[in-house]
Amino acid sequence: QKEVEQNSGPLSVPEGAIASLNCTYSDRGSQSFFWYRQYSGKSPELIMFIYSNGDKEDGRFTAQLNKASQYVSLLIRDSQPSDSATYLCAGLPGSQGNLIFGKGTKLSVKP
């Protein structure tokens, strides 16, 4: 069964620190990975997606993909209290199909 695993947290970091969110996946055929942010009571919001091995940076966010280790991560630099949310990692098996979502990691950034 194809699975995406995340530590549920909560992960607590001080304001200004780097938050590191991790995700592993079981399906070696997964090609693309997505990070979503979900505030309490709201729907998920796409932050980043990554297809290739290595790092992809967008502002304060860096997504990292290591296909050999089946590992995806999201780094948030200069964390702000407004970053406090649940972060969902999702993988796309093959080139199309339904996203496989992890259960999410709750991040809390303390002022």
Added chain:
Amino acid sequence: GAVVSQHPSRVICKSGTSVKIECRSLDFQATTMFWYRQFPKKSLMLMATSNEGSKATYEQGVEKDKFLINHASLTLSTLTVTSAHPEDSSFYICSASKDWGPQHFGDGTRLSIL
């Protein structure tokens, strides 16, 4: 870009009522739309996937006669919860994707059945 509008945002109605939720992709053509359900503090649960002009593909355990999905155009999909009961109360979220690209989510519909 990639805006998905979901309406209504909140519904409160009596048991036995049917409720229709609309999901529209405003600035792109959504070849595939997805319907999810989420209980408080739980993860997203995919209910069904629909492609424009085709019948929806339902996940195991989701009653197709209970949750009617129509995807009549590349910008509109609807979910109708028929004869809703209190156990159907939940947060329903749609998402839309073009050519299996990233899914973009609507704001969700909070359904409360009394």
